[in-house]
Amino acid sequence: MGRLSGKVALISGGAEGLGAATARALVREGARVMLGDIQIDKARALARELGDAADALLLDVTLPESWDAAVAATLKSFGKLNILVNNAGISEPGGVSSVSKESWARTMRINLDGVFHGTQAALPAMVAAGETGSIVNMSSMLALRPGGSFAAYCASKAGVAMLTKCTALECAANGWPIRANSVHPGAIETPMLERYLELMPELTREQAYAGFAENHPMGRCGKPEEIAAAVLFLASDEASFTTGTELTVDGGGFIRD
Numbered sequence: 631m632g633r634l635s636g637k638v639a640l641i642s643g644g645a646e647g648l649g650a651a652t653a654r655a656l657v658r659e660g661a662r663v664m665l666g667d668i669q670i671d672k673a674r675a676l677a678r679e680l681g682d683a684a685d686a687l688l689l690d691v692t693l694p695e696s697w698d699a700a701v702a703a704t705l706k707s708f709g710k711l712n713i714l715v716n717n718a719g720i721s722e723p724g725g726v727s728s729v730s731k732e733s734w735a736r737t738m739r740i741n742l743d744g745v746f747h748g749t750q751a752a753l754p755a756m757v758a759a760g761e762t763g764s765i766v767n768m769s770s771m772l773a774l775r776p777g778g779s780f781a782a783y784c785a786s787k788a789g790v791a792m793l794t795k796c797t798a799l800e801c802a803a804n805g806w807p808i809r810a811n812s813v814h815p816g817a818i819e820t821p822m823l824e825r826y827l828e829l830m831p832e833l834t835r836e837q838a839y840a841g842f843a844e845n846h847p848m849g850r851c852g853k854p855e856e857i858a859a860a861v862l863f864l865a866s867d868e869a870s871f872t873t874g875t876e877l878t879v880d881g882g883g884f885i886r887d
């Protein structure tokens with residue numbers, strides 16, 4: 631009996647990185663998962679690898695109608711929806727005075743609006759399932775501890791943390807058995823972090839990773855599986871009295887002095 635046996639999850643940004651690691655962890659524990667991503671070929675390839683317990687669809691988190699279609703497809707494939715992992719996100723550098731208006735708007739649309747649209751689309755189906763449910767929103771260490779050259783990212787992820795708390799309160803106030811929590815990773819070895827290496831051509835790969843690692847008192851970057859383990863806990867009934875919390879998974883990065 632897996633920790634998520636009988637549960638159905640929808641994961642945004644499930645094609646690679648933290649979303650893919652989360653999908654693997656949830657399937658390993660008995661869940662069936664729908665992978666939603668703009669990278670549909672990669673999402674389909676992962677779904678094939680995971681077998682009957684997984685399916686994939688094209689999802690653009692910025693579009694409410696895309697979310698409605700994703701929820702409908704999840705119900706069609708797996709019959710219900712219990713777990714929503716709002717994981718899709720982007721990270722673009724830029725301080726308040728230097729970030730372009732396009733980058734600011736794109737970041738807010740994907741990172742914050744995307745979580746709102748996903749939550750609004752999924753909640754009715756999660757309530758209708760009549761079972762315990764969980765919403766896990768991927769925020770960041772940078773929601774709690776500012777990074778001056780990541781203004782849009784920090785602001786969007788702080789918004790995600792607050793939206794999560796509002797979601798948690800609304801579910802509780804309505805008596806819905808659905809919890810909502812945010813996860814706050816430090817620097818984790820995913821394609822997102824790899825793309826930052828391209829912005830630092832003056833550094834070797836080792837030097838760049840050593841720089842990221844310095845932000846974590848534990849002295850290293852994290853692995854996607856370490857974030858997936860936190861999502862798994864919050865998604866499962868093991869976290870049955872945990873709602874509205876911010877779970878840091880950052881090697882002590884938030885509390886560093």
Ligand SMILES: NC(=O)c1ccc[n+]([C@@H]2O[C@H](COP(=O)([O-])OP(=O)(O)OC[C@H]3O[C@@H](n4cnc5c(N)ncnc54)[C@H](O)[C@@H]3O)[C@@H](O)[C@H]2O)c1
Pocket residue numbers: 642643644645646647648649666667668669689690691692717718719720721740768769770771814815816817818819820821822823
């Ligand atoms: N990797 C890190 O160091 C780190 C740290 C803190 C928080 N996070 C957060 O974790 C989440 C996952 O990050 P990651 O490192 O796996 O990134 P990633 O870039 O490796 O993967 C992100 C996934 O989201 C998808 N995506 C992007 N825009 C989308 C859209 N409009 N609709 C649907 N899917 C879309 C991408 O196609 C990709 O598959 C993000 O929200 C990110 O901000 C990552």
